[in-house]
Amino acid sequence: MNMSLEELGRIAFEYKSRMDGFKKVILICTGTGCVSSGAMKVFDALKKAVEKEGLKDKILIKKTGCHGLCERGPIVVFGDNEILYQTVGKRNLDNDIRLLISTIKDDAIAESLLYKGDDKTKRYVSTHDIPFYAGQTRFVLALNGIIDPEIIEDYIAHGGYKALVKSFSMERDEIIEWIEKSGLRGKGGGGFPTGIKWRSCKNAEGTIKYVIANGDEGDPGAFMDRSLMEGNPHAVLEGMVIGAYAIGASQGHIYVRDEYPLAVERLQKAIDQARSYGFLGKDIIRSGFDFDIQIFRGGGAFVCGESTALMTSIEGRAGEPRAKYTHTVEKGLWEKPTNLNNVETWATVPEIIDKGWEWFSSIGTEESKGTKVFSLVGKVNNTGLVEVPMGMTLKEIIFGLGGGIQGGKKFKAVQTGGPSGGCISEEYIDMPVDFDSLTKLGSMMGSGGMIVMDERSCMVDVARYFLKFLVEESCGKCTPCREGVRRMYEIVDRICNGDGVSGDIEHLEELGRAISLGSLCGLGQSAPNPVLSTIRFFKDEYRMHIDEKKCPAGVCKALIKLSIHPDRCTGCMRCSAECPVKCISGEKKKVHIIDQEKCIKCGTCYDVCRFDAVTIE
Amino acid sequence: MVEFKINGRQVRAEKGETILDVAKREGFEIPTLCHHDVLGADGRCRLCVVELRRGKRKRIVTSCLYPVEDGIEIFTQTEDVKLVRKTVLELLLARCPSSDVIAYLAKQYGVNIVRYTKDNDKGKCILCNTCVKTCENIVGVSAISLTGKGPFKRVSTPFDEPSEVCIGCGACAVACPTEHIYMEDRNGFRTIWRKKFELARCPVCGRYHAPVEQLEFISKISKTAMDELLICQDCK
Numbered sequence: 001m002n003m004s005l006e007e008l009g010r011i012a013f014e015y016k017s018r019m020d021g022f023k024k025v026i027l028i029c030t031g032t033g034c035v036s037s038g039a040m041k042v043f044d045a046l047k048k049a050v051e052k053e054g055l056k057d058k059i060l061i062k063k064t065g066c067h068g069l070c071e072r073g074p075i076v077v078f079g080d081n082e083i084l085y086q087t088v089g090k091r092n093l094d095n096d097i098r099l100l101i102s103t104i105k106d107d108a109i110a111e112s113l114l115y116k117g118d119d120k121t122k123r124y125v126s127t128h129d130i131p132f133y134a135g136q137t138r139f140v141l142a143l144n145g146i147i148d149p150e151i152i153e154d155y156i157a158h159g160g161y162k163a164l165v166k167s168f169s170m171e172r173d174e175i176i177e178w179i180e181k182s183g184l185r186g187k188g189g190g191g192f193p194t195g196i197k198w199r200s201c202k203n204a205e206g207t208i209k210y211v212i213a214n215g216d217e218g219d220p221g222a223f224m225d226r227s228l229m230e231g232n233p234h235a236v237l238e239g240m241v242i243g244a245y246a247i248g249a250s251q252g253h254i255y256v257r258d259e260y261p262l263a264v265e266r267l268q269k270a271i272d273q274a275r276s277y278g279f280l281g282k283d284i285i286r287s288g289f290d291f292d293i294q295i296f297r298g299g300g301a302f303v304c305g306e307s308t309a310l311m312t313s314i315e316g317r318a319g320e321p322r323a324k325y326t327h328t329v330e331k332g333l334w335e336k337p338t339n340l341n342n343v344e345t346w347a348t349v350p351e352i353i354d355k356g357w358e359w360f361s362s363i364g365t366e367e368s369k370g371t372k373v374f375s376l377v378g379k380v381n382n383t384g385l386v387e388v389p390m391g392m393t394l395k396e397i398i399f400g401l402g403g404g405i406q407g408g409k410k411f412k413a414v415q416t417g418g419p420s421g422g423c424i425s426e427e428y429i430d431m432p433v434d435f436d437s438l439t440k441l442g443s444m445m446g447s448g449g450m451i452v453m454d455e456r457s458c459m460v461d462v463a464r465y466f467l468k469f470l471v472e473e474s475c476g477k478c479t480p481c482r483e484g485v486r487r488m489y490e491i492v493d494r495i496c497n498g499d500g501v502s503g504d505i506e507h508l509e510e511l512g513r514a515i516s517l518g519s520l521c522g523l524g525q526s527a528p529n530p531v532l533s534t535i536r537f538f539k540d541e542y543r544m545h546i547d548e549k550k551c552p553a554g555v556c557k558a559l560i561k562l563s564i565h566p567d568r569c570t571g572c573m574r575c576s577a578e579c580p581v582k583c584i585s586g587e588k589k590k591v592h593i594i595d596q597e598k599c600i601k602c603g604t605c606y607d608v609c610r611f612d613a614v615t616i617e
Numbered sequence: 618m619v620e621f622k623i624n625g626r627q628v629r630a631e632k633g634e635t636i637l638d639v640a641k642r643e644g645f646e647i648p649t650l651c652h653h654d655v656l657g658a659d660g661r662c663r664l665c666v667v668e669l670r671r672g673k674r675k676r677i678v679t680s681c682l683y684p685v686e687d688g689i690e691i692f693t694q695t696e697d698v699k700l701v702r703k704t705v706l707e708l709l710l711a712r713c714p715s716s717d718v719i720a721y722l723a724k725q726y727g728v729n730i731v732r733y734t735k736d737n738d739k740g741k742c743i744l745c746n747t748c749v750k751t752c753e754n755i756v757g758v759s760a761i762s763l764t765g766k767g768p769f770k771r772v773s774t775p776f777d778e779p780s781e782v783c784i785g786c787g788a789c790a791v792a793c794p795t796e797h798i799y800m801e802d803r804n805g806f807r808t809i810w811r812k813k814f815e816l817a818r819c820p821v822c823g824r825y826h827a828p829v830e831q832l833e834f835i836s837k838i839s840k841t842a843m844d845e846l847l848i849c850q851d852c853k
Contacts, residue, residue, distance in 0.1 A: 101633065155717065162784070263792050301766065303766075318763065318766075322660070323660050323679055323682045323683075325678070325682055325684060377730060418686075455745070471767055471768060472766075472767055473766075473767065474766065474767040474768070475766050475767070476763075476765070476766050476767045476768065476769070476770030477659075477661055477744075477770075478660065478662070478663050479661070479662055479663050479705045479708055479709060480663055480704065480708070480745070481662075481703060482744070482767060482768060482770065483708035483709065483711070483712055483768075484704065484708055486767075486768050487711070487733050490733065490734070507732065510700070510704075511704065513700065514700050514701050514703075514704035514705075515704075517666075517677045517697055517700065517701050518662070518663045518666055518701035518704065518705065519658055519663070520661075520679070580812050
């Protein structure tokens with residue numbers, strides 16, 4: 001197809017005209033989070049109800065990608081974010097469908113489905129007013145939650161593929177220059193300047209070149225790339241075609257972990273549609289440029305998110321990294337020049353080409369431009385996906401967008417950068433979030449995971465948790481990572497079990513340093529971070545565990561004793577009812593007692609007591 | 618031609634050579650375990666690390682893999698280098714407490730005590746991959762491979778079953794730097810990787826000298842008559 005901007009405009013116009021026939025548009029989030037809380041049931045039920053009301057031709061119900069506010073799913077949005085309904089169908093599906101129908105028919109706003117503020121009194125109607133959204137700058141996620149990811153015309157109607165058409169009228173070097181000037185840096189964790197990478201790959205010797213989108217998002221609690229691939233797959237494809245054209249690559253791969261079946265399905269649909277419109281395949285938009293994309297499903301090894309291991313995996317061998325002394329832009333996949341970028345980086349490219357590099361570089365900080373998507377999880381009120389300009393402080397993200405700590409507890413630390421990132425303490429909460437500031441604190445941006453911890457989190461236990469993950473996910477190729485990380489785990493595990501000895505902290509620091517220095521790949525080099533950063537910011541907590549055999553957060557079971565304070569216990573019986581091993585005895589309105597012999601120290605009694613009568617020593 | 622410095626001394630090298638190649642030729646001592654002159658380098662053991670400085674920047678690199686560059690300065694004995702080597706050897710000794718090779722190297726590089734619980738299930742295997750490469754690249758049968766990941770990584774035949782393609786040549790056992798691979802010749806049979814091979818008897822001297830399957834393999838690829846191969850090397 002001979003695709004010009006006019007032609008794109010015509011497709012957009014036709015689609016919009018068809019949509020204009022509908023009186024109302026209702027967007028139902030079908031991101032993984034909302035689907036798991038019942039969004040498909042809401043979709044089916046609402047569709048049936050609308051048909052029953054005879055409104056089938058007047059009301060458009062659209063399935064969209066992730067809206068970000070996963071904590072409150074299923075999310076249903078009316079029109080252009082005029083009304084946001086949350087937890088629809090969670091308590092009573094039939095009733096909620098009735099409420100939706102009355103909003104459709106009579107514009108009656110269903111108070112019970114509105115988002116409520118922290119104080120539970122203020123209710124928000126429009127998406128734009130909710131602090132979680134109001135504080136964000138959504139560029140990469142702009143169309144997530146608005147378009148139907150399975151309909152290419154919807155993407156085109158929202159400006160999609162305009163950047164691709166535009167870039168084909170630009171010189172290849174000019175495209176790369178724009179990316180360089182924009183200041184875009186790799187959003188998968190490394191933060192390497194994207195333009196420089198593209199230029200090196202373009203200049204590398206060889207006629208066959210590859211581009212790869214890294215969608216092997218393996219960090220626990222991270223789902224940025226997943227939401228993009230599921231919610232706006234065409235943005236990723238468009239970015240890749242532009243990059244491939246600039247670099248001169250003929251083949252692209254998207255490496256998606258097999259744990260993301262919906263992403264695989266939607267990407268494949270998007271690829272098929274893009275081919276039918278001539279955005280992929282031979283002679284793309286009559287430019288003479290050939291380029292196609294294949295999806296490669298990863299087997300689930302964390303290390304395959306590392307670029308060289310990922311390429312080894314595509315080649316059909318076990319995912320082991322190799323030294324990058326020869327860069328992958330010179331010798332990558334099948335020893336050919338290969339440009340690998342993260343999914344989010346690719347999805348940013350069309351925005352830069354469309355709006356110009358000046359626009360992009362005006363957002364963010366001096367060294368880190370643009371925005372970054374974070375998955376905000378843990379003990380924060382609003383868990384979900386947020387996109388913020390680089391340089392926003394941790395405090396603004398956690399307390400502004402995130403709405404603070406659950407249950408009004410005290411903030412203790414935030415873990416950024418995935419399992420091999422680091423924990424940052426409260427004293428640095430005003431730190432801006434960008435590539436370099438986080439690295440200085442011994443953590444990293446990583447792909448954008450952000451796990452918030454409260455006073456009930458033990459930092460030694462947190463370090464143990466991440467170490468366990470890293471022990472299991474080490475590929476085992478090189479000695480320091482394979483043998484060293486498991487030994488670090490053994491030491492930290494010993495400390496948590498009350499068997500820490502003097503010298504353990506120094507031993508961990510020395511071993512951690514040796515692993516950082518001596519490991520082959522980035523995973524190994526950063527694997528000691530969870531320990532080193534928690535020692536750096538929470539050394540006293542380690543000392544308490546080792547010297548006094550105490551866990552101040554009350555988490556490490558070997559070091560705690562739960563008891564009930566006789567003055568505060570009201571005898572409400574709640575703890576004895578909830579105790580999984582039934583070790584709490586006491587009559588109604590009388591002081592309860594914990595049988596220390598039977599207690600498994602799970603902390604349930606502590607969590608459920610409303611009178612602070614359960615104490616942890 | 619590339620020029621750079623090792624421990625302050627100017628050295629010259631061909632483009633494409635590694636730091637280890639040049640250091641060895643020039644007489645600098647760098648310990649190795651997984652490196653093999655014929656099979657090449659993998660960068661697995663991390664014993665051969667050296668410190669590379671360029672201007673103010675310094676970093677630890679793997680000398681067996683790093684291609685030489687003009688103007689770099691290499692140091693083979695800095696504190697960081699010693700820390701990595703010593704740590705690697707302590708970790709390997711904890712993994713393979715029965716290996717004399719590791720024990721000797723560990724002592725040489727200052728490991729006096731092992732602070733970790735010693736493993737008893739890993740034998741003497743340090744996962745250097747030499748056996749796998751020997752089998753794949755030299756023998757050409759790929760009977761064994763690395764399997765599993767992390768601490769559970771090990772060398773084995775597919776599904777730990779006796780391999781259909783193994784010819785019992787024992788090249789893996791000969792190449793192994795730590796003598797981990799078990800091979801036994803007894804009563805006319807060779808046992809290796811859980812498979813029992815019948816040994817061929819030399820018709821001249823009557824000595825058992827090679828597995829029949831190995832001779833058949835050689836016969837097939839070299840198109841040499843079996844009768845000829847059955848005669849042992851000494852009697853030829």
